[in-house]
Amino acid sequence: MAADRSTAELERFLAERADHLLRTAVLLTGSKEAGEDLLQTAVERLLPRWRRFDGDPEGYLRRTLCNLATDGYRRAGVWRQKERLLRTAARPSPDATGDVDLRDALVRLLLQLPVRQRAVLVLRYWEQLTDAETAAILGCAEGTVKSAGSRGLARMRELAADWNGTAAMCGGEGRQS
């Protein structure tokens, strides 16, 4: 049986891991504001369970982030429902300088993918989870993860191919670092 955990412990845990979780949330949503909102919501989900929480809080928060980002956010109760109307929404910051390389373009493409496909890529290549772990978090079959990841990567490769082709036409490889 789990011992009671204090709120101070939760604060300590968040002080240590919230930055990383925020980065995951931002990748799932596409903007800092939306990511912060998503993470805050996940912390609020954890809070009532915290005193008796017996498990990996980071894993719980990560799973909650994914669930909220993919489909749970719209059903999160009246307060959330209201807040959903007012919450900060996803928007990748445009690169006004033109100093864009393929990596940035890939991230922008990532943020335009369907949310579930995006979640798969974030979990696989940002969190570096296995297909099985990703499937467990998203609550789907491993095959679904593989196919979603494959589709997402295929679009990334198309972009990369176009990018390199354009770079070659423009006279070199300078656009890719």
Add this chain to the structure above:
Amino acid sequence: MKDVEDLLREGMERFTSDLRAPAGMTRRAVQRRHRRLALRSAAAVTTALAAAAVILVAVEVPGASRGGPAVASAAVVKRVDNALSAAEPGDIAQMTVTTSGVTAFGGPAVTTTAEEWSYRDQWRSVTHSSAGHPLYDEGFAGSVYTLVSYQTRTWAREPGLGRAVAGLSSPAGCGLVPVPGRAAPQLFQPGLPGAGFSASSPPAAAARSLRAAVACGNLVVAGRQRVDGIETTELTSRPGSLISETVWVGPGTYLPVRMVVRSGAGQPAFRLTADISWLAPTARNLAKLTVPIPAGFRQVQLMAVVLPIVQQFPGKQKPRTICLPAPAGSTCQRVSSSYGGALAPVPQP
């Protein structure tokens, strides 16, 4: 050349490299949880409305008290379901709701009044200032959402936004009551802007709340009292409830005519008073469900109507972005934190 996976990973690293989680997440979570509990308690009023009718019927069903809780509940639910289904879709629920107390954005307590109507899948809500002037008028009919702002003299109409009345989810238990606001205005919950709470209780929604109300036994009969000249039965919440509820139920109809809800001890101050009438669906009454567009008002994009209203919400924690729901996803628009910036569309996933 690097693999696209590596490039993506590096891109994600770069995209998020300067991010730092805001301080005080735990504190905010605690505060929001408290507020949510308070609002959820207030939302229990729908259950209270249903329970009022339930208990009244329970009192009048011969043998109900001898049959034990299970038998009584089953009989009561059936009777009240019948009573409420008789009101739906035949009657238009009309409510005048006055709320005061907590706000969503941490500001001082406010008092507002709203008039609401619901009929089948349609609803309309008009929010008034404390001086009695209309502030905004919104409604949903035929899958079209309409919003009129009297302050900016603008209006907007959006197909595919908002929700029909038939959106109430099943209750998950005594602690999670169904929320009538879901069945009512989506953009501004009537009565208390930004509070995420509506007192709207269309008959269909109330009927779905009955089983939870019976199971939870929220109300007890307190006696009889005259309300606007009608001899009503008064019901109150049990001692120690999270909120204090009083509901007056009309004779014979089992339908509520007035309710008062107050937050309990230790909760953010909140009070709601609603006077309810049940109107026949005559042409004149049905016209109440239509949001009128006053002459001289300018049609603009929906967000241009929304933002000036949101700006006036009391409190400091104002949203930076507004995201309007739609059946096929969300239509989001972002504004600067100072509310002075131009609207910028937000791409949809």
